[in-house]
Amino acid sequence: MQVADKDAKNNVRLQPTKLLELPSSLRAISLNCWGLKFLSKHRNERLTEIGRQLAQASPEPSIVGLQECWTQQDYLAIRELTKHVLPYGKFYWSGIFGGGLAILSKWPIEESSMYRYPLNGRPAAFFRGDWYVGKGVASARIRIGPARKDVVEVFCTHLHAPYEREPNDSYICHRTAQAWEIAKMMRHAAERGHMVLGLGDFNMIPLSLAHRIIEAHAPVKDIWRLVRPDSAIGAAQNPVEKARGKPIPTAEQCLVEHGTTCDSKFNTWRWSKQMRKALERGKDSEVDPSTPDLRAKRLDYIFFVSQANHAWDVEDVRVGMTMRHPTLRCSLSDHFSIETTLVRQTTLADVDGEVNTLSFLPVDTYDEILAMIAKYDIRERRQRKQRLAHFVAEIGISIGCLIAVWWSPRNFVAFILMLVSTLGLSAGVIDGLMGGLFVGSEIRALKEFEFEIRNTRELAVRAAEGG
Template sequence: MTVTENNQKDDTMSIDIKVLTLNVWGIPGISKNREARIEAIANQLITGPEEYDFVFLQEVWSRADYYFLATKVNKVLPFAHYFINGFIGSGVCIFSRSPITEVHFHKFTLNGFPHKLQHGDWWGGKGVAVCRSTRHGIPFTIATTHLHAEYNKKNDEYVHHRVVQAFETSQLIRFCQRNGDVLILAGDFNCTPTDFAYRMIKFYGNLIDTYTDSPVKTPGSSGETNETPANSFTSVKTLKENPSGNRIDYIFYHASASHKVKTKVCDQPWPNRVPQQDFSFSDHEPVRAILTVTPVKEDDSTETVTEVQAQTDALLESSAVCEQGLKKVAVSRKLYLFLAILLTILELVYLAVLSLDLSPGLRIALGILSLVAMAALMYFLLMGTVFYHMEYNGVKSTKLALKCHLEILTKKNAQIEERKRSLSFIK
């Protein structure tokens, strides 16, 4: 519904907040039809039927693309912030109809490896981007993130990285909830609703998934947002393995003490193809949520045993993943150090061979092999002593934090049970 400024001052009135999130797949030189799609996304935000209050974008890897978008949509979304981080930037940005008053970026402790150039997550410096804004007199904390991708479903080498990222996201969100704002978290979480990372963020982050909360959804869909059959960038091979696609893009919310929130609609409002083109807006589908925000006079929210148990289960599962991750990291460190020692021995053998009477051609060939071996030796030493040590510390730190939070939840569960028994006895 439309609410005038006069109506918004009436604290008995509900207002609708319209939100959109989209991974734009904007990798320069790699993403197909990137420039045309970025322009089409901007046009859709300007001329589409919806006037959004907040828009969250991921994989805007080019600053030029961000500035183009910000300039193009300025009349409808005049306030924006691009979160620069890492080597090529975090890729995330937030657009708003109301002024952005505060910004903060938390870089994930773990985010892949620098030598995995084909993946590139480490170079992006991903994390959680947070802004604050006031819309219709209601204070909002708006946040977006982009978790590490799952490149191999059968052998996911980054599973413990996503544990760390999901836990750090939920921790930051819990801190943000203390400021009394209505909170919205949206983005590409690279996990389905059956994954531990989803449960960590949803349950331990005390968040509501707008898709499951919504009475209105996209017809004929179960909310899938990536590798969907209608998307032009989905390969035939992918569809054979997974005909429906995956739901990995979400909009979550958390109500405040002064305002309750309910999802009116959560759907995918844009057409499958860019107008007058044969390709989609992105390899992800945009997700829209219309949230009805209503003032309340007092906070009557209390955690139930079921909610605490869901949080506990999410933490326990994540702790188990961390334990497996620590074992995997330890094995990898030993392997790289062993390879470094082996190459060191080979270099010593090479130096000994140089004292022999060798032909010029053989000396050149051995010299080239020695240079390659030295480069590999430096790589193995860095991996075995620096990067895997950092990875181990990141997973270990998260596991210790999980243990602390699990102890708190155990006590909280006992207190809730004790209150229930006391109330039962009084009755």
């Protein structure tokens, strides 16, 4: 059977499968593939090898969430290589260039959806691209057994990238709102009694604001911290990690103990320009595992909560996809994968059938978020005024140039005036549209987010007062 099914629009294999019993274990993998079209080096070769490694992985993967798998061509190549292990899959469409998200599964996908984040970058930041790819949450409802609640709800996402260090990150409000949205979705899935897996590149460090929001407003837990609660909460050079007073970890410790999936010394795409050029010429470099690693950090996560009618335990969690391409000798992506095996308990003695789906952060944290929203709102309103003022000014300049053409002494002067008029008015119209339409919609999305935070803050105050 070819991977490109009759239902080519969504690439989901829809052949019905009868599930006779619940599996005893489940292997989940999350990987940012770094598959940017035209920009990511050796994209086709690397993503094809990612497919081969998934197909050969031991233990076999059951559910895989991919990020930055931007092209359907790469997705189909991975599907073709993994179809005997992961016969079901979905490539998610979003935005202008696509969300880069895909989910592969051993079991049937009963339902899927793509939810775009209301706050997700700005069209003016075209050089960053977050708004244009339509970032959001790819979700899949996967049946793993015959009972009504034998379902895994998978949420795969890639949150807005940080371009400055928190709390000075100009997009922290966007990423905070995105964490809030995916937490709500995972909480609702848990309330339905289903197992929940949140996979993705969350672009946050452990115990950051976004991380705390997810674990407080959904019953899920960060699997790595479940197994290794004393693991690093940032790169060794990050002030929050320095404050813990821990020794600088080695490159090997970063992978094994701290789950660092990004900026590792073992990743060739984080090597110096000279080392990468030497690798391209066939001269490899060896990385000493005992070398201190100041930059490595964990940005990729698996969040998990068990079923209501069956208990699952975390058997292991590790960083994967650390191998190199067999011929190019480069890393398969600029991220490593995060992988876990979940095992089902054979007894239900410890399962009460209910999940506590909502807890609260300290009230001061909600005040901090509200202050962040207010600061961002002021900034966006100021930018809207500036953009609209630019639009009005360009109309005046354009009219002035057209009038001046009548008294132009030379043809080339008339040409320059017309060029200035055309280009200026075009820029003004674009700025006016951004200010009048996009910024307006962003402010309305901020108002929705603000309402939810204020409402939750009131609930937190009542809970603290015992009301």
